Structure formats: structure tokens, C-alpha cells
Amino acid sequence: MRTAFFLLAAAALAATHADAAGQRAAGAATTSPGPQGTSGDQYANLTGDDFHMAASTAAYTTFGNSALACSTSGGVRIASATLHVPDGASLDWLDVFGNDGAASDDIKVSLYKTCGVIPTNSTLAEVVSSGATGDFFKFASIAGHRVDNELCTYSVNLLLGNSTCNTSLKLYKIRVLYTQ
Secondary structure: HHHHHHHHHHHHHHHHHHHHHHHHHEEEEEEEOOOOOOEEEEEEOOOOHEEEEEEOOOOOOOOOOOOEEEEOOOOOEEEEEEEEOOOOOOOOOOOEEEEEEHHHHHHHHEEEEEEEEOOOOEEEEEEEOOOOOOOEEEEEEEEEEEEOOOOEEOOOEEEOOOOOOOOOEEEEEEEEEEEO
């Protein structure tokens, strides 16, 4: 079932990214410079195994297949992972695959950059599973942010629930599409 979901999501992905990119090009101008070097889509992927919960006592599971969810309700709901992308790459899309089986809670994924000697955080993109029931694929434009690994680090923060950890929320995969 999940394989069929990913195949359908992949087919829809090309159309939805292209539609959104076309709307962005036709409407609001992007501030990103043209890609350097060889053009072509590339991906940085994260699964549940890549995340660290905010507390060592957090009750979570990866189900043996890299999906991430709380194993008990309540408690720690925050997880984070470092994103590794080549210096100078242009970030384009934040894609989130998951399962939202909770009517009143959501998965929230935020892509951050942390820069400077005295660190400052900036949110580059955010995806929330609200409105999704069951398996979902949602994405957000990053609008061509140019990666600067000399001054910045990049991370993804994940919230599994609105106030406490909800066992009905599962992260399958996070993917960042970029060009070089």
C-alpha cells in the first residue's frame, strides 16, 4: 500500500512542482541567481532514523522501516536532524511524506538555517499536515535559497502533534530538492 502511495505521489510530484514553479515564475519574482555548474535536480533525503528526539527519554519508534512516530501518547514531540547539502546549491522544494491519522493534531516540519558566530535561526520553509487524512504528500517552495556551508548549518525540525506527542502521526520521509 505504501509503495502504491509513493508511486502516485511521485507521479503527482512532477506536475505539482512544475505547476507551482510556473505560478512563481509568472507571478512573484524569485531572488535566486541562476544555478551554477551542471543543471539538474538533486535530492537530500531524511528518514526517521536520521532524527534525534529532543530528550533521551522520549518514547518513539521507527517501526523497523525508518518511519518515525511516538510509541506512547504525551511527552516529547520534537525531533531534529541535520541536513547535508553541497555548498552553493540552490534549494528549491521541501517535500514531506507521512501519515496523519489524527483529526486534531498535525505533523509540522520546518527547514532552518543557523548562521553566524552568535547563531541566528531563520525558517526557510514549513510544511504542516493539516487537512490530511491518512497517507499524505505535501510540499513548500524554498524559493531558491543559496546554501552557504561556510557561515551556516541546515537542519529540519519535526513536531509530532500540536501540544503532546500523538501516536497517530508518522513521518515517512523528508526530501529537499536542490540544483547545483
